[in-house]
C-alpha cells in the first residue's frame with residue numbers, strides 16, 4: 001500500500017515514465033498536435049533584411065520634420081535599386097525592404113504628398129518603424145526543441161524556415177480496458193442493474209487529445225482468468241489504462257491480477273476526490289506501465305487528466321506534459337472537508353468568474369458535461385469566500 005498526495009503522485013508519474021518513441025514524418029499541414037522529433041533552426045536571418053513595418057516613406061530620419069523629394073517607390077516583394085539621401089524619400093509599403101541610405105519610415109498617415117514631394121510635421125528617429133535584419137532570429141538559431149507539442153504557431157514557424165515534411169514522434173498505443181460485470185456495450189439496452197460502458201469513450205477521447213492512439217479492449221468481467229487474459233493483451237500496447245475494479249470490494253480484482261503478473265505498484269491510493277483508489281505501476285517482465293483508474297466516470301476522467309495524461313504525453317515524446325492550471329475568483333462561497341484535494345465540476349464564465357456546478361458525486365456524468373473546468377480545492381484549506389481566487393484545471 002502506498003498512499004500519495006496529489007503533488008507526490010504526479011511527481012511519481014513524471015519521474016517514472018519517459019518516452020523513447022520512434023520517429024516518422026508528416027506533411028506540414030498535419031503537424032499540429034504532434035510532438036517535434038528534430039531541432040527546428042532558422043535557415044537564415046529573420047527578417048532576412050531590414051524591413052518597413054508601416055506603409056509610408058523611407059527617409060533619412062534627420063531630414064524630417066520638413067518637405068522631402070520622393071524619388072521612387074518600393075513594395076513588398078521588390079527592392080529599391082538606388083539610394084536615399086538627406087532631403088529624399090522613397091514611398092514604401094509594409095514588409096518591403098528598406099532602401100539603402102534610409103534609416104526610418106514616416107507613416108503615410110502623418111504625411112501630405114504634393115507634386116513629387118512629401119511633407120510631415122513629425123520628427124523621426126533612426127530605426128523608427130523598421131524591423132531590423134536578424135532581430136527576430138539569427139541564421140542557425142534553435143527555434144523549437146524536440147519534445148515540443150506543435151500548435152498552429154509552430155506550423156507557421158516551420159513553414160517560415162522551409163520545413164515541408166516534419167519529423168515527429170510516433171504516437172503511443174494506449175490500451176483501454178473496462179472491468180465490471182454490470183458494464184454493457186453502448187449499443188445494448190441495459191437492465192436496471194446494468195450500466196453502459198462510458199469510460200472507454202471518455203478515455204479514448206482523452207488519449208487522442210494527449211497524442212496517443214486508443215485501443216479499446218472488450219469489457220473484462222469480474223473473474224480472475226478473463227481479467228488476467230485481457231490485462232495481458234492490454235500490456236502489449238505501450239500503456240494500459242484500466243477502469244474499475246481497484247477499490248476494496250470483493251470483486252475488485254485488478255490489483256490481484258496485476259500482482260500475479262509481477263507488477264510493481266508505485267502507488268495505489270491518492271488523497272484526491274474523485275479518484276482516491278488510484279493505482280499506478282509497472283510490469284517489469286514486459287516493461288509496461290499501467291493505471292488502474294477508479295471506475296466511477298468522474299473519477300476515471302479526472303484521474304486521467306491529472307496523472308495518466310502526463311504518462312501518455314511522455315510516451316508520445318513530449319518533454320513537458322501539460323497540466324492546464326489557472327486561477328479565477330469565485331462567484332460564491334465554497335467550503336470542503338480538508339484532507340483531500342478535490343477536483344469538482346465548475347464553470348469559468350466569460351467574465352472570468354468561477355462557479356461550482358452542482359453535482360451528485362462521481363457518477364454524475366451530466367454535471368461534468370455541463371462544466372467547462374474543474375475547481376481545485378486543495379487538501380489543506382477548508383474555506384473560500386466569494387471573490388477569493390481559487391485554482392482551476394481547464395477541461
Ligand code: AMP
Nearest residue numbers: 178196197198199244245247294295296
Ligand atoms: P468500480 O471502481 O469497479 O468499483 O466501479 C465504480 C463505479 O463505476 C460503479 O458504480 C461502476 O458501475 C461504475 N463503472 C465502472 N466501470 C464503468 C464503465 N466502464 N463505464 C461507466 N461506469 C463504470
Ligand code: MG
Nearest residue numbers: 179180244245
Ligand atoms: Mg467494478
